[in-house]
Amino acid sequence: MNSKLSRTFLCFIGLLLAIAVIAQSVEETIETHILDGLRNARPDLDFGNPAPSPVEGYYEVSISGAQTIYVSEDGKHFFSGELYFSEPGRFVNATEMERTKHRLEVMETLDENDMIIYKPDGETKAVMTVFTDVTCGFCRKLHAEMAEMNALGIEVHYLLIHARVLCVMEAIRESMKRP
Numbered sequence: 001m002n003s004k005l006s007r008t009f010l011c012f013i014g015l016l017l018a019i020a021v022i023a024q025s026v027e028e029t030i031e032t033h034i035l036d037g038l039r040n041a042r043p044d045l046d047f048g049n050p051a052p053s054p055v056e057g058y059y060e061v062s063i064s065g066a067q068t069i070y071v072s073e074d075g076k077h078f079f080s081g082e083l084y085f086s087e088p089g090r091f092v093n094a095t096e097m098e099r100t101k102h103r104l105e106v107m108e109t110l111d112e113n114d115m116i117i118y119k120p121d122g123e124t125k126a127v128m129t130v131f132t133d134v135t136c137g138f139c140r141k142l143h144a145e146m147a148e149m150n151a152l153g154i155e156v157h158y159l160l161i162h163a164r165v166l167c168v169m170e171a172i173r174e175s176m177k178r179p
Contacts, residue, residue, distance in 0.1 A: 030073050034059055037075030054085060054094050065102065068095050116158040118146050125153030132158050 031050045038047050038061065048062035050071065058070045061078075071078040083094045107129060115129075128149070132139040149156055 031059070034061065034071050034073075034075045038071065054083065060098065062102070068098065110159065112157070114159065116160070118150055118156040118158075120150040120153045120155055123153055124155045127155045127157060129157040129159065131161050133161050 034050045035047055038045070046064045048065065050059035050061050053060040053070050055070060057073050059073070060068055061071050062068050067080065069078045069080045070083060082096070084091045085094055086092070110129070130139075130142065132143070134140070146156060
């Protein structure tokens with residue numbers, strides 16, 4: 001009786017493992033199919049790896065790490081824009097939640113040696129990282145409030161950018177994509 005039960009159990013475990021392998025293989029095939037379709041249509045774009053989205057039958061794909069599209073499993077249809085889900089009393093932007101995850105990953109790679117840091121005199125209660133441009137009026141207004149922020153325990157990390165430089169860099173990047 002024990003050997004029959006052991007064989008049945010082993011067969012059951014083997015079946016579960018086979019199902020897991022097949023499911024993984026199907027998932028990889030869908031992701032490959034989606035990327036192949038997108039790259040065939042637009043080889044000039046950089047597509048991220050498809051990930052299952054909150055919408056059944058659709059996968060989330062980033063374009064150049066900036067824009068998100070939602071692609072059907074067959075790779076023939078997609079939509080672009082914000083994806084929301086509802087909770088009692090509110091709508092939640094699922095697309096923005098994913099962008100926030102990506103931004104936090106990028107922020108983790110930043111080096112404090114590349115920042116100008118304004119530390120509070122007392123305990124640091126919060127850290128705020130600011131991409132600032134000395135030609136920006138809003139940035140100058142924020143800087144004028146530095147003492148007040150520091151007094152509240154907010155440590156401010158400045159990363160210097162110049163809006164005009166970013167526009168030029170984007171134009172160069174776009175021109176390099178053209179044949």
